Amino acid sequence: MKFLCVECDQQMAFAERQLPGDGTLAATFKCPKCGRVVAMLTNPMETQLVSSLGVEIGGRTVPAERFEMVSAMVKTTGPAWSADAQERLTRVPTFVRGMVKKIYGDYAKERGITEITPAVMDTARAELGLEGM
Amino acid sequence: MRTYHQLTDPDRSGLADQIGVQRRRVAEQLAGVKRIVAVMSGKGGVGKSYVTAHLARSLARRRGGEGGEGGRAVGVLDADLNGPTIPALLQVRAAAAQPAIGLDGVKCVSMGHFLAEGTPLEFHGPSAESFVWRGAMEASALRELLGDVAWGDLDLLLLDLPPGIQRYLELCDILGAPPAVLTVTIPTPESRDAVRRAMRAALERGSELLGIIENMVGGELRGSAGDDLAAEFGVPLVARIPWHAASEVWDTLALPLTQAPRTTHPAP
Numbered sequence: 001m002k003f004l005c006v007e008c009d010q011q012m013a014f015a016e017r018q019l020p021g022d023g024t025l026a027a028t029f030k031c032p033k034c035g036r037v038v039a040m041l042t043n044p045m046e047t048q049l050v051s052s053l054g055v056e057i058g059g060r061t062v063p064a065e066r067f068e069m070v071s072a073m074v075k076t077t078g079p080a081w082s083a084d085a086q087e088r089l090t091r092v093p094t095f096v097r098g099m100v101k102k103i104y105g106d107y108a109k110e111r112g113i114t115e116i117t118p119a120v121m122d123t124a125r126a127e128l129g130l131e132g133m
Numbered sequence: 134m135r136t137y138h139q140l141t142d143p144d145r146s147g148l149a150d151q152i153g154v155q156r157r158r159v160a161e162q163l164a165g166v167k168r169i170v171a172v173m174s175g176k177g178g179v180g181k182s183y184v185t186a187h188l189a190r191s192l193a194r195r196r197g198g199e200g201g202e203g204g205r206a207v208g209v210l211d212a213d214l215n216g217p218t219i220p221a222l223l224q225v226r227a228a229a230a231q232p233a234i235g236l237d238g239v240k241c242v243s244m245g246h247f248l249a250e251g252t253p254l255e256f257h258g259p260s261a262e263s264f265v266w267r268g269a270m271e272a273s274a275l276r277e278l279l280g281d282v283a284w285g286d287l288d289l290l291l292l293d294l295p296p297g298i299q300r301y302l303e304l305c306d307i308l309g310a311p312p313a314v315l316t317v318t319i320p321t322p323e324s325r326d327a328v329r330r331a332m333r334a335a336l337e338r339g340s341e342l343l344g345i346i347e348n349m350v351g352g353e354l355r356g357s358a359g360d361d362l363a364a365e366f367g368v369p370l371v372a373r374i375p376w377h378a379a380s381e382v383w384d385t386l387a388l389p390l391t392q393a394p395r396t397t398h399p400a401p
Contacts, residue, residue: 002140011140023259044259045266051258052269054276055151064154066281069273070247075255080247083231 003038005031012038017058023047027057071114079108080115088118103130159280159307166208166287169396170343171304171312175331177296179319180348184374185209185293186222190237191383192289192390205288208232208240210278212304213295214271215254217245231283242282244274272303279307289390298334310397311340315371315390318358319349325358332366344371346386351375 003012012029015037019025023044030037042050050057054069065071067080081089092100107124108116125131163169172185192205211219219225220243223235232240244254256263256270284290292312294300305311314335318328332342345366347359350373363370372386 002137002144004135004140006134009135011142013142014145045262048258049266049269052266052273053152054155054273055146055148057146057148059145059147060151064158067247067277069270070244070277073256073258073270074244074247074274075252075257083233 001040003029003040005034005036007036008033010034012036014058017056025050025057065114067114079105079113082115082117084118085116085121088121100130103128155276155280156307156309159276160309162280162282162284163290163308163396165285166290167395168289168390169292169308169312170289170390171212171292171294171301171314171335171340172317173294173298173301173314173331173335174296174317174324175298175327175329176318176324179317179324179328180374181296181317182211182213182218182222182293184317184346184348185291186219186236186239187378187383188387188390189223189239189289189291191380191387193237193239194384195387206240206286207238208242208284208287208290209235210290210292211241211243211245212275212278212292212300214244214274214300216295217243217248219243219293220245240284240287242278244278268299271300272307275300275303276307298331301331301335302338305338305340311335311338312396313343314340315343316345316362317348318345318362320347320354320356320358322356322358325356325361328358328362329365332362336366342366342368343390344369346371346374348374349376 004010005012008031010031010033012031015028015030017025017027025042025047027040028037029040051073052069054064071079089097089101104116104121104124107128108114108120113120172181172188174181186209189207189209193207195205209219209223211217213219219241220233220235223239223241225233225235225241232242233246235241248254256267258266258270292304294304301314314332316328316332318324336342345359345362345368347370359370359373362368372382374382374386
């Protein structure tokens with residue numbers, strides 16, 4: 001999608017992106033010649049379509065993380081578990097394993113951590129006082 | 134007024150570049166995979182996942198143990214995002230960035246690893262008209278299952294596709310080239326007619342058709358779908374799999390796959 005300032009016959013340049021938090025998206029584009037600004041407003045369905053492609057209007061400021069879309073968009077999904085972390089989880093008694101897994105999962109989710117590794121588990125244990133888990 | 138392609142100033146969003154990065158990521162993760170084979174069918178319930186899992190195990194058993202001489206390193210991507218069954222068939226636990234290791238050492242990645250037991254695949258987002266974006270979401274999820282996993286060096290990566298051709302078409306785009314295809318059918322004429330459409334689509338996209346497996350042979354299901362399709366497309370009927378097949382059947386079946394051409398990974 002591109003924007004053309006018809007009067008100046010100039011391609012307008014991306015200026016700003018806003019995500020109001022209601023599922024909509026606003027992006028402004030400015031004509032480099034006359035300075036005119038237009039805003040593109042997308043409804044939640046259109047915004048979702050852009051998100052589903054794994055791209056960001058205005059460009060990415062940081063590289064995509066592993067399983068970025070799946071982690072953010074799939075319901076009931078939690079952070080990914082590394083093989084080492086899974087192995088460590090198997091040492092937790094089965095009757096509390098689900099609860100422990102949820103604690104680590106919530107810890108990671110609250111901090112935007114997409115993959116639980118033994119190092120993440122160590123940090124969580126120290127911060128949450130989970131010695132022995 | 135100028136048209137879209139006449140506007141050539143650099144775009145700060147760089148959407149084409151972002152897509153390029155995604156494709157490079159997939160190509161990099163699959164660089165060590167010698168052969169990619171899609172197991173598909175135009176019909177549901179013919180046993181694609183069952184065949185895929187047994188094929189993978191059969192090939193992996195030829196390793197003669199971990200790192201054995203002349204063996205095969207095999208992976209399976211469960212591309213049936215809405216009905217993942219490969220984890221159960223290979224008896225693997227949850228995994229993500231690293232593939233899980235299933236029966237006979239087969240590497241496995243599946244959407245089933247991300248979903249809670251018994252829950253369907255659902256996405257956050259507006260519920261109205263979700264058909265508009267859901268397909269794109271599934272394609273992106275498939276791309277992440279391929280490109281965000283350290284597959285490592287594999288002799289063969291089997292892609293277990295759901296019924297129909299949509300996932301196959303998505304794979305062609307994500308991989309940058311059509312994968313070789315192994316087709317599964319049951320003997321009935323109804324299955325033959327549905328599978329024919331899928332094979333035609335694969336042929337038209339440029340996939341090499343490796344052959345046909347006729348599954349569930351010898352019971353109540355009557356017909357000659359395997360022979361009919363083999364003759365029509367000029368491809369081998371690789372095997373007829375009876376109900377309760379012995380492991381020797383799978384070992385025989387695995388042989389043609391080892392002779393499939395090497396997959397080329399086109400530069401994005």
